[in-house]
Amino acid sequence: MNGALHARGEGPKGCLRSCAVAHAARDLEALECCGGEAMASSPFPLDFTYVRVPADDEQPLEQLTGTATGPGDAMALEICKAHFSRNGGIKDTSLLRAQYGEDVVREKLEALERVAAEGSVETFALVRPSKETRPTPQCGTYIYLDEMGVMKSLPKNKRASEIARACGLEVESPFLGDVYIGRVNVGAVPVRAESFSVDELRADSVFMRSAPSENYQTQQAMYEYNKAVQAKQVGAKTPEEQAQLEEARGWRWAQTADDVEVNVAVPEGTMAKDVVVKFGSQSLRVSLKSNPDLPLVDFKLFAAVRTDECTWTVSGGDKGKRSVQVTMDKMVPGTWDALEAASDGKLV
Numbered sequence: 196m197n198g199a200l201h202a203r204g205e206g207p208k209g210c211l212r213s214c215a216v217a218h219a220a221r222d223l224e225a226l227e228c229c230g231g232e233a234m235a236s237s238p239f240p241l242d243f244t245y246v247r248v249p250a251d252d253e254q255p256l257e258q259l260t261g262t263a264t265g266p267g268d269a270m271a272l273e274i275c276k277a278h279f280s281r282n283g284g285i286k287d288t289s290l291l292r293a294q295y296g297e298d299v300v301r302e303k304l305e306a307l308e309r310v311a312a313e314g315s316v317e318t319f320a321l322v323r324p325s326k327e328t329r330p331t332p333q334c335g336t337y338i339y340l341d342e343m344g345v346m347k348s349l350p351k352n353k354r355a356s357e358i359a360r361a362c363g364l365e366v367e368s369p370f371l372g373d374v375y376i377g378r379v380n381v382g383a384v385p386v387r388a389e390s391f392s393v394d395e396l397r398a399d400s401v402f403m404r405s406a407p408s409e410n411y412q413t414q415q416a417m418y419e420y421n422k423a424v425q426a427k428q429v430g431a432k433t434p435e436e437q438a439q440l441e442e443a444r445g446w447r448w449a450q451t452a453d454d455v456e457v458n459v460a461v462p463e464g465t466m467a468k469d470v471v472v473k474f475g476s477q478s479l480r481v482s483l484k485s486n487p488d489l490p491l492v493d494f495k496l497f498a499a500v501r502t503d504e505c506t507w508t509v510s511g512g513d514k515g516k517r518s519v520q521v522t523m524d525k526m527v528p529g530t531w532d533a534l535e536a537a538s539d540g541k542l543v
Contacts, residue, residue, distance in 0.1 A: 240264050244390040245274070245377040248338075250352040258393040259375075266385030270339050270377035271316045279341040280314035282372060286348040296468025310343065317342035319370075321362045322406050323413050324381045329405040333382025334389050336402065344371030358396060363407030417451065446492050448534045455500065455531065457521040459491050465517050467509045472521065474505045481519055491519075494535045499526035 240262050247257040263269035285308055291300045317340050322328060324335040338355060341347065349372030356366045358376075376396070378389040395402040441447040445460045459481045461470065471487060473480040477499050482490040500523040507521045525531075 238387065239266070241269075241387060243269070243377075243388045244392055245270060245375055246391060246393050246396065248352060248355050248358065248374050248376060250350045250372050250374075252353060256354075256393050256396065261377075261388070263388045266387055268377075268379045268386070269388040270337070270375065270379070271318060274377075275316045275339040275375055276314035278314070278373070278375065279316060279343075280312060282314075282341050282344075282347050282349060283311075284308060285311050285343065285346045287346055290345060296466065299468060307343075307346070311347065315342040316340075319359065321359060321364070321376070322402075322409050324379070325409070325413070327412075328409060330395075330401045331378075331380065331389060334378050334380045336376065336378045336391060336406075338370065339375045339377060340370050341372050347372070361398070361403060361406070363410045450531055452528045452530065453525055455496075455523045455525060455534070457492070457494075457523075457534070459519045459521070461491065461509065461517045461519055463517055465509060470507075470509060470519055472507045472519065474500070474502045474523070476500065476502055476526075479521065479523070481521070496523075496535055497531040497533050498529075500524060501526055 242260055242262050244258055244260055247259055249255075249257070261269060261274045264273065285304075288300050288304070288307075319338040319340065321336045321338060324333045326332050328334050338359065340352075340355075341349060352370040352372060352374055355370035355374045359366045359370075376391055378391040380387055380389040383389075394400060397403065446457060448455065448457045450456070457479065461483070465483070469484055471480075471482050471484055477496045479492065479494045479496060480490050481492050482488075504524040505522065507519055509517060509519055511517060
């Protein structure tokens with residue numbers, strides 16, 4: 196869902212949340228760049244199968260057929276938007292009111308209703324693509340869910356959570372409403388939808404047997420990646436020194452290959468309605484409405500971000516301290532040497 200209003204923390208958490216269209220096709224985006232030779236003929240339109248997992252346990256799993264009219268993740272770009280547009284309108288905005296205040300929600304309600312009517316898709320990766328992915332290499336398998344399920348008051352989907360856990364994933368919050376499971380081949384040129392069958396959800400299938408170990412390997416790889424990034428930082432500090440520095444300057448940051456997260460300390464009692472967050476293609480500014488001319492942070496970012504997928508929220512931090520948590524999707528996946536380049540040329 197585009198824009199700053201986003202009811203964070205109420206959906207399944209297998210990765211940083213953001214707009215679904217970008218996530219599914221971007222996991223191994225670099226694999227698209229494998230020579231650029233023109234294809235002899237287009238594979239589109241392309242028929243493929245996917246699976247519906249009803250929220251109602253009495254209804255059976257259903258294998259469906261979709262048609263991709265072009266490259267990319269057809270499930271997020273086309274198929275599921277149509278499904279979720281039929282899930283009704285907004286019924287509950289209490290979570291948004293608590294986070295952002297009555298005035299902000301009232302101002303944005305028309306836009307939210309429009310997004311709900313068009314269908315808004317979120318993805319949850321069951322298995323991320325890699326060269327070892329089974330049964331097909333370089334294919335990611337995803338759960339697609341209605342991103343506005345909380346506001347539409349959709350029922351919990353117990354089976355979807357059970358499938359995710361069977362794949363070795365932690366599910367902190369429930370899936371809501373009917374969800375769909377599909378696959379994207381990021382190794383193909385161009386990136387395209389790949390068939391996923393209902394039989395692959397059987398416990399003895401190649402997919403279900405392989406998923407837990409593949410997810411464990413992905414988690415280990417990310418751990419080693421983050422450890423290597425920290426080790427390469429110029430003038431790396433001990434954990435105690437780093438904590439003291441973050442306390443003094445009032446903010447801290449972390450990154451993965453795809454995302455940047457910045458936490459900015461705010462006074463006790465601060466609510467989302469008291470905060471102003473402005474995103475630029477290569478900038479971030481956080482300030483309090485009570486003192487807009489004196490920003491808490493005002494960064495020129497190390498590289499570009501996708502502004503329509505940036506989100507933020509206010510939450511309690513360590514020892515009860517409040518902070519603004521900002522999540523930004525990198526325009527180009529990779530490692531940033533720093534959050535920004537300061538005016539004196541030092542990286543911070």
